[in-house]
Amino acid sequence: MLEGMGQRGYTVWQEIGGRGSVDGEPHLGNHAWPTQNHALLSVVEDALAPKIMQELRKTDTANKALGLRAYVLPVEDQL
Numbered sequence: 001m002l003e004g005m006g007q008r009g010y011t012v013w014q015e016i017g018g019r020g021s022v023d024g025e026p027h028l029g030n031h032a033w034p035t036q037n038h039a040l041l042s043v044v045e046d047a048l049a050p051k052i053m054q055e056l057r058k059t060d061t062a063n064k065a066l067g068l069r070a071y072v073l074p075v076e077d078q079l
Contacts, residue, residue, distance in 0.1 A: 001055055002042060010042035024067045043075050 002010060016037040019026040026033040044052060049072050060068040 001059075002052070005048060005051060005055075007042055007044050007048060007052070010040055013039040013041075020067050020069075043078065 002008075014036075015029060016039055017026075017028045018037050019028075025035075027035045027037045029036045042052075053070060053072065056068060056070045060066065
């Protein structure tokens with residue numbers, strides 16, 4: 001989805017443990033809770049952020065079991 005919107009750069013973290021704050025089950029990568037989470041970070045232009053969030057909301061609505069979470073944070077400076 002990001003590349004389709006012209007956003008090339010991102011970083012992915014895989015096999016992250018945790019538990020959702022609302023109704024999610026633990027994802028700890030052990031015998032009791034074998035699943036794990038993944039995270040992605042991308043710094044995007046201000047105009048692109050709402051478009052990405054809209055697409056993520058569509059995905060979350062269509063696939064509630066994913067437990068998708070997304071956040072927009074300001075970036076003050078970059079090299």
